[in-house]
Amino acid sequence: MDTRTKILVTAMQMFNERGYGATSVADILKAAGANSGSLYHFFPTKQALLVAVLEAYRDGIEPMLLAPAWEGVADPIDRIFKLLESYRQRLVNTDCFYGCPIGSLALEIHEPDPDVREMLAVNFEGWVRHVKACLDGAADRLPAGTDTLKLARFVLTTMEGGVMQSRTHRTLEAFDNSVDCLRDYISKLTKEGTK
Amino acid sequence: MDTRTKILVTAMQMFNERGYGATSVADILKAAGANSGSLYHFFPTKQALLVAVLEAYRDGIEPMLLAPAWEGVADPIDRIFKLLESYRQRLVNTDCFYGCPIGSLALEIHEPDPDVREMLAVNFEGWVRHVKACLDGAADRLPAGTDTLKLARFVLTTMEGGVMQSRTHRTLEAFDNSVDCLRDYISKLTKEGTK
DNA sequence: ACCTTTCTTGATTGATCAATCAATCAACTG
DNA sequence: CAGTTGATTGATTGATCAATCAAGAAAGGT
Numbered sequence: 001m002d003t004r005t006k007i008l009v010t011a012m013q014m015f016n017e018r019g020y021g022a023t024s025v026a027d028i029l030k031a032a033g034a035n036s037g038s039l040y041h042f043f044p045t046k047q048a049l050l051v052a053v054l055e056a057y058r059d060g061i062e063p064m065l066l067a068p069a070w071e072g073v074a075d076p077i078d079r080i081f082k083l084l085e086s087y088r089q090r091l092v093n094t095d096c097f098y099g100c101p102i103g104s105l106a107l108e109i110h111e112p113d114p115d116v117r118e119m120l121a122v123n124f125e126g127w128v129r130h131v132k133a134c135l136d137g138a139a140d141r142l143p144a145g146t147d148t149l150k151l152a153r154f155v156l157t158t159m160e161g162g163v164m165q166s167r168t169h170r171t172l173e174a175f176d177n178s179v180d181c182l183r184d185y186i187s188k189l190t191k192e193g194t195k
Numbered sequence: 196m197d198t199r200t201k202i203l204v205t206a207m208q209m210f211n212e213r214g215y216g217a218t219s220v221a222d223i224l225k226a227a228g229a230n231s232g233s234l235y236h237f238f239p240t241k242q243a244l245l246v247a248v249l250e251a252y253r254d255g256i257e258p259m260l261l262a263p264a265w266e267g268v269a270d271p272i273d274r275i276f277k278l279l280e281s282y283r284q285r286l287v288n289t290d291c292f293y294g295c296p297i298g299s300l301a302l303e304i305h306e307p308d309p310d311v312r313e314m315l316a317v318n319f320e321g322w323v324r325h326v327k328a329c330l331d332g333a334a335d336r337l338p339a340g341t342d343t344l345k346l347a348r349f350v351l352t353t354m355e356g357g358v359m360q361s362r363t364h365r366t367l368e369a370f371d372n373s374v375d376c377l378r379d380y381i382s383k384l385t386k387e388g389t390k
Numbered sequence: 391a392c393c394t395t396t397c398t399t400g401a402t403t404g405a406t407c408a409a410t411c412a413a414t415c416a417a418c419t420g
Numbered sequence: 421c422a423g424t425t426g427a428t429t430g431a432t433t434g435a436t437c438a439a440t441c442a443a444g445a446a447a448g449g450t
Contacts, residue, residue: 003427019305021216025408035429036409042427046408097305106363107302110214110292120363153369154376157356164355165348168301168315174348181349185380198397220438230399231439237397241438 004042006032012053016101019108020050047113050105054119057102061126076137077186080155083131084179087159088172096170099163102127128152142193151189158182199237201227207248211296214303215245242308245300249314252297256321271332272381275350278326279374282354283367291365294358297322323347337388346384353377 001009010032014023025046029036043049069086070079091099102123109116132152135142142148158178165174196204205227209218220241224231238244264281265274286294297318304311327347330337337343353373360369 017305019216019303021214021303022305024406026406037411037430038428040409044409103359104302104305106359107299108214108216110212110217110299117363117365124360124363147372150372151376153360153372154353156360157353157369157373157376158349159356160359161352161354161356164298164301164359165319165351168312168319170312174352177342177345177348178352181346181352181380185376185383188380188383219436221436232400232441233398235439239439 003034003038007034007039008052011049015053016098020105051115051119058123058126066130076134079134080131084159091166091172096166099167100160103160128156131155141190198229198233202229202234203247206244210248211293215300246310246314253318253321261325271329274329275326279354283370286361286367291361294362295355298355323351326350336385
């Protein structure tokens with residue numbers, strides 16, 4: 001792995017585990033085994049490194065997030081809840097310490113430069129677009145005229161809001177509760193849609 | 196206003212606007228017109244100041260948040276959506292810059308000392324408790340055996356997830372979409388409950 | 391008036407921060 | 421081989437950070 005990638009991957013991990021502000025450039029360099037000159041050769045500023053990290057997340061949505069979550073799952077509605085389950089597993093694996101890296105960064109960065117805010121938005125949009133595609137694939141089961149984009153955003157809302165509470169309480173309860181409610185809602189929609 | 200209160204109020208505002216890590220003690224002192232010795236006379240550390248801020252939020256839920264939002268609103272379900280509307284107004288007033296102070300802090304602080312995490316959790320619990328009380332007050336309209344605590348958490352999830360997306364996109368759309376979906380869900384529940 | 395407690399002043403500390411820089415090294419090109 | 425570009429080294433910079441401290445002012449009780 002070349003130095004640039006090593007720095008990028010390390011930053012990705014540390015921004016997720018400690019947050020952007022709480023991770024110092026020196027921390028990254030030490031963990032990556034690189035020198036400060038190398039980092040600033042590839043990334044003009046710490047913030048540019050953050051943007052690169054967010055680009056990596058954007059590019060990783062399909063291969064790293066969706067592909068594993070949807071392996072062997074064809075039904076579009078099932079896929080939505082399998083995706084949510086992958087976030088649940090993330091909470092389980094980390095004792096509810098780490099949830100969604102994008103969400104954490106989105107709320108940490110209060111006055112983001114346009115580049116950063118834009119990349120955060122792009123990540124949310126990508127996520128929502130894939131969920132919307134699932135909902136569109138299940139259009140025959142949903143009430144006619146259902147706004148699938150709106151509903152896809154609500155799925156993201158459910159995930160992020162649930163993760164936030166579960167991380168805070170260090171308990172899966174709030175996340176599970178939220179997904180349960182979403183499942184109930186969508187099942188009511190499909191009942192209404194196929195009636 | 197005494198010095199302690201002046202420092203506390205200033206910190207409250209700045210932690211909300213810039214986040215905890217991005218707000219320096221010097222920033223707070225300058226804005227509050229106080230000296231560092233005064234701050235450290237009342238609060239042993241910056242973190243203790245954060246805890247005091249979170250305690251102030253906890254104590255302010257009823258008088259500062261709910262009372263204004265619920266003025267002249269008696270119906271418990273209406274109250275829930277009036278509460279959500281107050282967060283919407285907050286987004287409107289700040290061009291979608293600031294949403295829920297607690298949510299922002301909850302996701303910013305990744306490895307919180309127990310005191311901080313506990314106070315964040317207490318704030319969420321207080322919020323949820325009041326929403327649960329609304330739902331319990333509308334129990335006759337909800338399906339028998341509805342888990343009102345679970346549903347109250349889902350209301351918080353909707354608010355926090357919606358605020359996160361709206362802040363990131365600098366648009367009310369995602370927040371409004373989320374609240375719309377929640378309203379639709381709850382209306383389906385009340386239809387089922389009174390049927 | 392006198393003492394005690396509470397509060398305020400503001401300079402100072404050492405640590406840590408992001409970022410810089412000249413120097414050197416490695417890899418490729420013609 | 422010579423020349424050029426790209427990558428790496430690591431010490432260093434000045435700024436900023438949270439926190440400290442000795443000194444003194446204000447307030448209140450007796």
